[in-house]
Amino acid sequence: MKIDTSTLVTYPAGETRGRSAVVGVVPVGDRYGVIVAETPFHPLDHTWPDQPADTGTIGGAAVTDCVTGAVRDGEQTVHLGADIPARRGEPGWSWLVVHVTGAPLEGEVDLVVDAGRRRALSAGHTGCHLAALALNAALAGRWRKEVPADGLGNPDFDQTAITSSRIEPYGSRDVYRLGKSLRRKGFTADGLAEDLPEIARRTGDLLKEWIAADAPVRIDSPGAELTARRTWRCGLPGGEVGIPCGGTHLSRTSELGAAAVSLRLSADGAELTMITTLSPP
CATH class of the missing domain: 3.30.980.10 (Threonyl-trna Synthetase; Chain A, domain 2)
Incomplete structure (x- = not known):
């Protein structure tokens, strides 16, 4: 699944709930990384990992971790965390919130952060x-x-x-x-x-x-x-x-x-x- 847009985030405004469309699913070890168009989840920042990631549920499935991802424009490989070969915000990349869960998801999903x-x-x-x-x-x-x-x-x-x-x-x-x-x-x-x-x-x-x-x-x-x-x-x-x-x-x-x-x-x-x-x- 090609991802050509960055994730929009609502957590800066204090949001802990949302609903959005799944735009991609990537492997994260033996689990799945679900990417949506807009999320209230705060991911671990790979450049200055001071605040731990939010946990909660996505589509009813438990979110055990939430990491930063990035994909170069025109490509399909999603790089995660410390493996991202670009500086944060570098042009030519889409920057993503990747929700780590035990099942792949599709369609519209509810997102609920552990408030x-x-x-x-x-x-x-x-x-x-x-x-x-x-x-x-x-x-x-x-x-x-x-x-x-x-x-x-x-x-x-x-x-x-x-x-x-x-x-x-x-x-x-x-x-x-x-x-x-x-x-x-x-x-x-x-x-x-x-x-x-x-x-x-x-x-x-x-x-x-x-x-x-x-x-x-x-x-x-x-x-x-x-x-x-x-x-x-x-x-x-x-x-x-x-x-x-x-x-x-x-x-x-x-x-x-x-x-x-x-x-x-x-x-x-x-x-x-x-x-x-x-x-x-």
Whole structure:
């Protein structure tokens, strides 16, 4: 079956249900990858796999995974995940959401996302962005040189040093590299281990303050294509901030409930890990 159009997605608007036509079925190991014209399912991003894929049902069959696919225009081979030989959004390719299930499907199908799991991951992702901004503020005094600033005007430690991010249900885990490259950019790591408890306290206090502010959250999207460059925006007391993001989110910070932040240095001092934990109201 030839696929000549990209999947349209509705999850940026918070949708968890839909109905659409099957446009293709591809093998995924010993299972099937069902592709539809439009879906509410959020797939794992193969370039920055921070938020896990949605699960749920498609045509009544369980969706156990959801991955990104791509097919070159005029060809029929669908490449999946890490095997995609093109950059995200590269012209000349159709970009697809592939629903992994146990049976091939055809015709019109109902799509139902596990809404509870989606909400838990959305909370984790919203909390992750807020914690990153709070960490930037807590570390602002450790820069000796000017570096790009975040939306609140603080040196953007998060975007400068991050090596991996993992969104979890009601939480997140972010890992930062504190190597020579970061030091050359002006970051001072001297005495960081001793100051870590105070930095964690300041980060956590600011996160709690923003949650209590009941700030509005929204996703700006220039289009419904999977590869559209979407932006997370939050109207914090210090001003509205925006962060490029392809994930899902809650609509207000107060929905995050209680929050806790812990910071850990690796034994060699080369990595800093921030763990954010949320307890929904």
